[in-house]
Each structure stands twice: as C-alpha cells, then as structure tokens.
Amino acid sequence: MKAFFRNPLTVIGCLLFGGLVGLALAAPWLPLADPNAADLRNRLAPPGSENHLLGTDTLGRDILSRLVWGTRVSLAVAAAATLVAAVIGSLIGLLAGFFRRWIDTLLMRGVDMVLAFPYLILALAIVAVLGPGLLNALIAIAIVNIPFFARTVRGTTVSIARMPFVEAARLGAQPRRRILFAEVLPNVLPVIIIAMSTTLGWMILETAGLSFLGLGAQPPQADLGSMLADGRRVMLVHPHVGLLPGVAILILVIGINLIGDGLRDWLDPRLEGGAQSAPGAATAVTAKTAAAGEPEPEEAAPVLEVKDLRVEFGEGRKPVVAVDGVGFSLRPGECLGLVGESGSGKSVTAMSLARLVASPPGRITRGAISIDGVDTLRASNEAIRRLRGAAIAYVFQNPFDSLHPLIPVGRQIDHTLATHTTLNSGERHKRILDLLDRVALPDPKATARALPHQLSGGQCQRVAIAMALANNPKILVADEPTTALDVTVQKRVLDLLARIREEHGLALLFISHDLGVVRAVADRIMVLRWGRVMEEGDATKLIRSPKNPYTRKLLESSPRLGKGPKQDLGLSRPEIDPV
Ligand code: ADP
Ligand code: MG
Numbered sequence: 001m002k003a004f005f006r007n008p009l010t011v012i013g014c015l016l017f018g019g020l021v022g023l024a025l026a027a028p029w030l031p032l033a034d035p036n037a038a039d040l041r042n043r044l045a046p047p048g049s050e051n052h053l054l055g056t057d058t059l060g061r062d063i064l065s066r067l068v069w070g071t072r073v074s075l076a077v078a079a080a081a082t083l084v085a086a087v088i089g090s091l092i093g094l095l096a097g098f099f100r101r102w103i104d105t106l107l108m109r110g111v112d113m114v115l116a117f118p119y120l121i122l123a124l125a126i127v128a129v130l131g132p133g134l135l136n137a138l139i140a141i142a143i144v145n146i147p148f149f150a151r152t153v154r155g156t157t158v159s160i161a162r163m164p165f166v167e168a169a170r171l172g173a174q175p176r177r178r179i180l181f182a183e184v185l186p187n188v189l190p191v192i193i194i195a196m197s198t199t200l201g202w203m204i205l206e207t208a209g210l211s212f213l214g215l216g217a218q219p220p221q222a223d224l225g226s227m228l229a230d231g232r233r234v235m236l237v238h239p240h241v242g243l244l245p246g247v248a249i250l251i252l253v254i255g256i257n258l259i260g261d262g263l264r265d266w267l268d269p270r271l272e273g274g275a276q277s278a279p280g281a282a283t284a285v286t287a288k289t290a291a292a293g294e295p296e297p298e299e300a301a302p303v304l305e306v307k308d309l310r311v312e313f314g315e316g317r318k319p320v321v322a323v324d325g326v327g328f329s330l331r332p333g334e335c336l337g338l339v340g341e342s343g344s345g346k347s348v349t350a351m352s353l354a355r356l357v358a359s360p361p362g363r364i365t366r367g368a369i370s371i372d373g374v375d376t377l378r379a380s381n382e383a384i385r386r387l388r389g390a391a392i393a394y395v396f397q398n399p400f401d402s403l404h405p406l407i408p409v410g411r412q413i414d415h416t417l418a419t420h421t422t423l424n425s426g427e428r429h430k431r432i433l434d435l436l437d438r439v440a441l442p443d444p445k446a447t448a449r450a451l452p453h454q455l456s457g458g459q460c461q462r463v464a465i466a467m468a469l470a471n472n473p474k475i476l477v478a479d480e481p482t483t484a485l486d487v488t489v490q491k492r493v494l495d496l497l498a499r500i501r502e503e504h505g506l507a508l509l510f511i512s513h514d515l516g517v518v519r520a521v522a523d524r525i526m527v528l529r530w531g532r533v534m535e536e537g538d539a540t541k542l543i544r545s546p547k548n549p550y551t552r553k554l555l556e557s558s559p560r561l562g563k564g565p566k567q568d569l570g571l572s573r574p575e576i577d578p579v
Helices: 008-029 063-099 101-115 119-130 134-161 164-171 176-212 224-233 240-267 346-353 381-387 409-420 425-438 444-449 457-469 487-504 515-521 539-544 549-557
Strands: 304-313 320-330 335-339 362-371 392-395 475-479 507-512 524-529 532-538
Touching: 008 063, 008 240, 063 101, 063 134, 063 176, 063 224, 063 240, 101 134, 119 134, 119 176, 134 176, 164 176, 176 224, 176 240, 224 240, 304 346, 320 346, 320 362, 320 507, 320 524, 320 532, 335 346, 335 515, 346 362, 346 475, 346 507, 392 457, 409 425, 409 444, 409 457, 425 444, 425 457, 457 487, 475 487, 487 507, 487 515, 507 515, 515 524, 515 539, 515 549, 524 539, 524 549, 532 539, 532 549
Parallel strands: 335 507, 335 524, 392 475, 475 507
Antiparallel strands: 304 320, 304 362, 524 532
16 A cells, blocks of 8 residues: 555545545535436526525526536446446457467457547447437447456466466366466466546546437436536636636546556556656766876776776665675686675676666766776766766676567667677678677577577577677676576676687676675685675685685585585586586
C-alpha cells in the first residue's frame, strides 16, 4: 500500500475518483432532492440558489441530485461494460495465445472483423439494431472493447506460454486447462488489470457519448452524457447546466487514469514514474567528486584510475549505498580481480566506470575516475559515448542477453566498428572475420552469419568478447563472464581472456563471485563486501595468507575438485585448482 501511494499523483487520482465514487454509492442515503422531479417555475436557477446548491436544469430539476445519481449510472454502466469486455476479451486472448493453431486463427480473425469497423460507428450500429437504452449502450461499448483486451492478452499469453515454468508444468503432465488457468493466467492478470484501469476511463467517455446522442440513458433518467446533452441547448445563456456534468466526467476520467498509472508502476516497479525516470545518457554525478588529476607521463601509467568511489541508489533520506570508498588503478597488461558475494557492489563499480549505472535511481556522489586520461565524472555525455566500446569495453555474464536476438552476430560487431572507426564496409568485414578468428571460433564466416540462438553459450560469449575487442580497447571489463557457462567452456573462455590480455597488452578488470575463478587470471585481487574494500593485494599472497576473515571465508567456500591427484586441466597456472 505504501508503495502504491508513494506517487503523489496516484494519491490525487484516488482522492478524485474515490470522492466521486463515494458520493455516487451513498446517493440513496444523501439528503438529495428527487433527481427526476421537474419544477417548471424554477427552471434554470443559477448555482447557489435556495434549495438548489448547484442550480436547476431546463426542467427545473436539481442539478446536484442529478449529478450524483447520474455519476452513479455512468459509473455502473462503464464498470459493467469494462468487466464484460475484460472477461470475454481476456478469455479469447488466453485461448488464442495458449492453444494457437486453428483456435488462434478462428478467434483472432473474428476479433479482426470487429476491429475492421470504425469504433464509434460500430457502437452506434449495434445500438441502432438493439434499440436505444442504457443496457444496449452497455452491450455496444462492451463489444467494441473486446478486441482491445483480446489482442493485449493474446500477446502476453504467447510469450508466457513459452516460458520454462510452463514447459515444466507440461512435463508434470498437468492438464492443459490447469496449466492455462493456474500457471499462465496469474502471470497475465497484471496486464488485464492495467488494461481494465485504462479502459474504464474510456468507457465512461463512450457511455456519455452514446447518451449524449440520445442512444443511452432515456429521459427522465439522468446520466452524465444525457445531462451534457441537456446543457448543450442552453450552453450560451446558462453554461452551468452543461459545464457541471462535463467537469464531473473530467474528474472521473483524470482520477481513473492517475490511478491506472499508479497501478502500473506498482505492479511493475521497473517502470516506476514512467518516462520521467527513464535513465539518462550517463550516470548522474553530484558536486562532491574530485578532479581525476593529470595522468603521469611515465611509461606504464595506469589506463584506469578510480579513487574513493561512492555510488548511491534511490532518493530521500535513506539512499542505498551500493559502493563506498572503492579505489584502484590498472596498468596496461594488468589484471585486477574483483571478488565478493552477490550484491557486494562489483557490477555497480564496473558500470560506474563508463557511467553506465542507470540514473535515476543511481548516482555517483563522491570520487574520481580517469579512463585513458579522460576524467569521466566531468566529461560530457558525448565524450563518454566515444569512450564506451572503444577505450573501455564490457563483457557481461549472459552472452544471450547481451546480443541482439534477431541480428546476425557479424552485423552486431559491425555496428560497434561503424560507430567508432572510419573503415569502409569491406575493411570492416575483414576485421570482423579476423576478430572471430582471434577468439578461436572455428568457422568465422559461418559464425558471422549466425543468429545468437544458433550458437552455443560458449560461442556466444566468444562473439561478445570479439565485439568487445573490436575497437582495440585499453580496458576490458569482464563482469562474471563465465558464470553462465558450464565448467569446461568456462575454462576455455578464461584461457582466451588470459591470451588476449597478453597479446594486446589489455588492462583487464575481471569480476567474479568465485575466488577460485579470479585467482586463475588475476595478478591482483580486491575483495569487496557491502560496497567496501575488505582487502586488496597481490593475488598469490592474498590467497596464501588472507588477512581479512571475510576473504578466508570466501576461500573456504570456493569449490575445488576432490583431494585426489591434482588434475591438470591446462590452466595458465598449473598450481591452481581448476574451477
Ligand atoms: P554484485 O556484486 O552482485 O554485482 P551489484 O553491484 O549488482 O552486486 O549490486 C550491489 C548493490 O547495489 C545491491 O545490493 C543493491 O543494493 C544495489 N543496487 C544495484 N542496482 C540497484 C538498483 N537499480 N536500484 C537500487 N539498488 C541497486
Ligand atoms: Mg553483478
């Protein structure tokens, strides 16, 4: 509830909508005049008259009373129509998306037929056939809204029905009906609820529209649309008669939309605040950061220098401090291993280097970072963009997530090359084949044409490494590059990284939760916990005599192969247990 009401706009929406709904529900008990009692001597009384707080309409009926009762009717019709459309539409969408094949064709082509007619014209045609009246208006707007639900729900169902947990339920020999309603439906439900919340506002407008045209509520019954039509006739002389129901419609629809937005943010916290909080081009930096300082002109000056870095998430009094006081430097050809349990701030540290932490919610509040002589915390967005994928490149944990699923991998490498170099397409093509060859992919030509799903995890990770190497980076950040791979592939990727580091004199920042993996590649190791540096030092020394108790624990928890004769899996350092 707290999360739901955190957004002030949602609170306003609830107050507006809740206020009107409360009034409408309480109508029978409120001391209101009879909404249909005409008093012809008292026609068109202005607001504030005696006995008529909001005045009277063309027949002398009390506007306040008609507003409250009219809102009740409009709301009831709109809510009922939404519910009918949602239930029928969602059912069509679920069945079509889950069973596919001929059921899908049949149902969705039917929906397409409804969609082929202009929306309001179809509603008018339905009412024309059924005859005017509120119930028929309800049926009409429910029917025209069914396709919206069917299409939205079908799309979501198709993607959810392919997920592994649905496969698992199938393997568990559950009946298909149960899978559909127990496994798929709960995951589609948020989509349905959000669609309902946006549709309700529409439905109020549509009911009012039909009533305004005289096809919905029939006299003397009041609903907001028929009151509007009544007011239209005297709009120039007595504007309040039409204005008041108009304002009621406005408040209802705005209230519903604000609640709908709040509901969406609440059901999917990743969307928080909508477009306003979409991450900017680079992580926000607050004023307290220091200048990175000029790089020393000596031979082996560090290509990467981080000092006293602090990164926070979230707003308000209690931000989450993800990284606090982390500092290190990296020289060409050097490998620093960053270790720590999950959530210790490794990835946030790595992403901060190229200001890739999403902002909001993240921001860098202290420190200095220098990449190849560029002070990244003070550089312009454009300067940072030129660094990314050129001076500093990244390889992430899951290669399938970091490659575009529908573009051949060769073309994806080409994009990075085209962004940062002036090579023509022939030269780029040659370079791509050369890169794929360098990461030891057997058939570079065939691989370049392949889509990610046609390659194995290890091959994909090699492609990701090739892409990272495309512009001869000085720094390669490998964030858990082997975690998603099986052990033998892991080892080959580690060997590859070690070889590339030697060949290219690359500075490697290697991140893993597993000390065993890190010590196979790193010269120096830094242990992180709760965003702070626990211990840092030469890899061999740190492993042999860890000073910090946390490092010792990490060492103990690192899996080793059994105590039998040492198996040489050909790691670059044979004295190290393979992981
Ligand atoms: P790891 O060491 O496993 O890579 P991360 O660097 O990804 O850990 O995360 C470190 C901490 O940063 C997390 O424990 C979390 O508290 C915080 N954090 C990361 N991303 C976000 C985010 N988008 N919003 C809020 N907090 C975050
Ligand atoms: Mg991580």
